[in-house]
Amino acid sequence: MVICRSSGRAGWLVAELMVAVSIIAIAMIPLAFSFRGEQKLARAHYNQVVAMEIIDGEMELLNAGQWRACLEGEHEYKVTAHSASNLPPGKFIVTRSNDWLRLDWRPAKRNTDGVISREVRFQSRRDTPPPKE
Numbered sequence: 001m002v003i004c005r006s007s008g009r010a011g012w013l014v015a016e017l018m019v020a021v022s023i024i025a026i027a028m029i030p031l032a033f034s035f036r037g038e039q040k041l042a043r044a045h046y047n048q049v050v051a052m053e054i055i056d057g058e059m060e061l062l063n064a065g066q067w068r069a070c071l072e073g074e075h076e077y078k079v080t081a082h083s084a085s086n087l088p089p090g091k092f093i094v095t096r097s098n099d100w101l102r103l104d105w106r107p108a109k110r111n112t113d114g115v116i117s118r119e120v121r122f123q124s125r126r127d128t129p130p131p132k133e
């Protein structure tokens with residue numbers, strides 16, 4: 001009967017395994033944080049797109065004639081879009097001055113997604129000159 005002692009080899013195998021696992025862990029931690037950063041960036045872009053879509057739709061309605069119901073100055077504007085519930089806290093502001101109309105979405109936190117706005121110049125139907133023939 002032959003008895004072999006390989007305790008030295010097993011120790012090196014465990015040490016090599018620990019080094020390999022630590023190298024993998026060191027490489028994976030920055031990757032995990034970069035994925036989180038990309039998630040935040042994707043969410044910010046999503047919020048901007050949703051706000052743009054809502055503002056574009058509401059601006060079409062305002063430009064079609066609902067601007068007459070807006071008073072001069074800056075006022076909060078209520079939107080009826082269901083997708084507005086996906087936006088972070090903020091509010092829509094309509095600003096009317098003379099023949100300009102501006103609609104903004106302003107987030108409650110200043111350093112989040114930024115202000116999204118559209119501006120249009122309108123003319124009342126009475127003020128438009130008749131078409132030339």
